[in-house]
Amino acid sequence: MDLRPVSPANETGPDADIEITEPLCAVFRRALKGEGLKYTPERAQILDMIIRIDGLFEAETLLDRLKDDGFRVSKATVYRTIKLLEEAGIIQRVVFDREQSHYQLVYGRRPNTLLVRTDTGDVEAIDVPELVEIRDRICRERGLEPHGTRFQIFATARG
Amino acid sequence: MDLRPVSPANETGPDADIEITEPLCAVFRRALKGEGLKYTPERAQILDMIIRIDGLFEAETLLDRLKDDGFRVSKATVYRTIKLLEEAGIIQRVVFDREQSHYQLVYGRRPNTLLVRTDTGDVEAIDVPELVEIRDRICRERGLEPHGTRFQIFATARG
DNA sequence: GTGCGTGCAAAGACTTTGCACGTAC
DNA sequence: GTACGTGCAAAGTCTTTGCACGCAC
Numbered sequence: 001m002d003l004r005p006v007s008p009a010n011e012t013g014p015d016a017d018i019e020i021t022e023p024l025c026a027v028f029r030r031a032l033k034g035e036g037l038k039y040t041p042e043r044a045q046i047l048d049m050i051i052r053i054d055g056l057f058e059a060e061t062l063l064d065r066l067k068d069d070g071f072r073v074s075k076a077t078v079y080r081t082i083k084l085l086e087e088a089g090i091i092q093r094v095v096f097d098r099e100q101s102h103y104q105l106v107y108g109r110r111p112n113t114l115l116v117r118t119d120t121g122d123v124e125a126i127d128v129p130e131l132v133e134i135r136d137r138i139c140r141e142r143g144l145e146p147h148g149t150r151f152q153i154f155a156t157a158r159g
Numbered sequence: 160m161d162l163r164p165v166s167p168a169n170e171t172g173p174d175a176d177i178e179i180t181e182p183l184c185a186v187f188r189r190a191l192k193g194e195g196l197k198y199t200p201e202r203a204q205i206l207d208m209i210i211r212i213d214g215l216f217e218a219e220t221l222l223d224r225l226k227d228d229g230f231r232v233s234k235a236t237v238y239r240t241i242k243l244l245e246e247a248g249i250i251q252r253v254v255f256d257r258e259q260s261h262y263q264l265v266y267g268r269r270p271n272t273l274l275v276r277t278d279t280g281d282v283e284a285i286d287v288p289e290l291v292e293i294r295d296r297i298c299r300e301r302g303l304e305p306h307g308t309r310f311q312i313f314a315t316a317r318g
Numbered sequence: 319g320t321g322c323g324t325g326c327a328a329a330g331a332c333t334t335t336g337c338a339c340g341t342a343c
Numbered sequence: 344g345t346a347c348g349t350g351c352a353a354a355g356t357c358t359t360t361g362c363a364c365g366c367a368c
Contacts, residue, residue, distance in 0.1 A: 038322060038367060074325045079358060095254040100357060115297070118306060128297065134289060135312050144314040147277060151310045153294050155303040197342055197347060233350045238333060259332060
C-alpha cells in the first residue's frame with residue numbers, strides 16, 4: 001500500500017496552548033542543529049511568516065506572502081523548509097482535500113479539530129478535548145502509543 | 160484557498176451497518192439515472208470489485224485487480240467511475256497521506272475511524288460511536304448540518 | 319575549506335482531459 | 344439515432360530533485 005509515514009500528525013510540543021517558554025525559532029534552530037543542519041535566513045523567514053499567518057496555509061500561499069513582503073525565496077526552498085518544520089514537529093500536514101497539502105502550526109498546541117464548511121469553504125480549528133481522551137483510550141486498549149490525530153468535520157448550514 | 164468540496168466525506172446511506180435493503184449496484188444505477196448517465200459494464204465491474212475488496216483501496220490497486228481478473232478497463236475510466244461513486248455517496252475519499260488518494264466503501268455504514276500504524280503501515284477501520292455523537296453535538300451547537308467526518312489516529316506500538 | 323543551502327528548471331507521481339470511435343437506451 | 348462512455352495518450356497540478364554556485368561554520 002506504500003503508506004510512508006510522512007510525519008502524519010506530529011505532536012511533539014507540550015500538550016497545552018499556554019506553556020510555551022521558548023520561541024519557535026529556538027525550537028527550530030535546535031532541531032536543525034541536532035541534525036547537523038543550519039538555521040539560514042530563508043528558513044527563519046519562512047518560519048516567521050508561518051507564525052504570522054497563524055492558521056492553515058499552503059505552500060503556494062506561503063510563497064506568495066513571502067514574496068509580497070519582499071523576500072526572495074524559491075518554491076523549492078519553501079517545500080524543503082516545510083518538510084523540515086514538519087520533522088521538527090512545529091507544523092503538521094493537514095490533508096483534507098486532494099488538491100494540495102495544507103499545513104498548520106501545531107507546536108505547543110493541543111490537537112485540534114477542523115470544522116470544514118463545504119458550502120462556504122471556511123475552515124475553523126476548534127478545540128475538543130474529549131477527542132484526545134477518546135484517542136488515548138483507544139490506543140491504550142490496544143497497547144499502542146498515539147502519535148497524532150486528525151479529526152475533521154464537514155458540514156453545511158442547516159437547511 | 161480554493162477548497163472545492165470534492166465530496167469530502169459523503170454519508171448518504173443509512174447510518175447503521177445493517178439496514179441495507181437494496182444492492183449497491185441498484186443504488187449506483189439509480190444515482191446515474193438521476194443524472195442522465197448510464198450504467199455500463201465497466202462501471203458495474205468497477206463497483207463489483209470495490210465490493211469484493213471491501214476495505215481501503217486506491218485507484219491503482221483497483222485497476223490492477225480488475226486486470227488480474229481479466230477485465231479490460233482503462234485507468235481513465237477507473238478514475239471517472241470513482242468520482243461518480245463518490246458523488247453517489249457509495250464510496251468516500253479518505254485522504255491520509257499525500258502520495259495518493261485512498262477510498263473506502265461507505266454506503267450503509269457508520270462513519271469509521273482509521274487507526275493508522277505508522278510503524279507497520281497497517282490501517283484498521285474501527286467503529287467509535289461516540290465520535291459521531293460528538294460531531295453531531297458540535298454541529299448542533301453551531302446550527303450546522305454534518306455531512307461527514309474524518310477521524311484518523313496515528314500510532315505505533317508502545318515502546 | 320568542506321559541506322550544507324539555494325535557485326532554477328527539469329523531472330516525477332498521481333489525476334484529469336481531448337479526441338475519435340463505440341455502445342447503451 | 345443521439346448522447347453518453349471508453350481507451351489512449353497527452354496535458355495538468357502539486358511536489359521533488361539534479362546541478363552549479365554561494366555561504367555558514
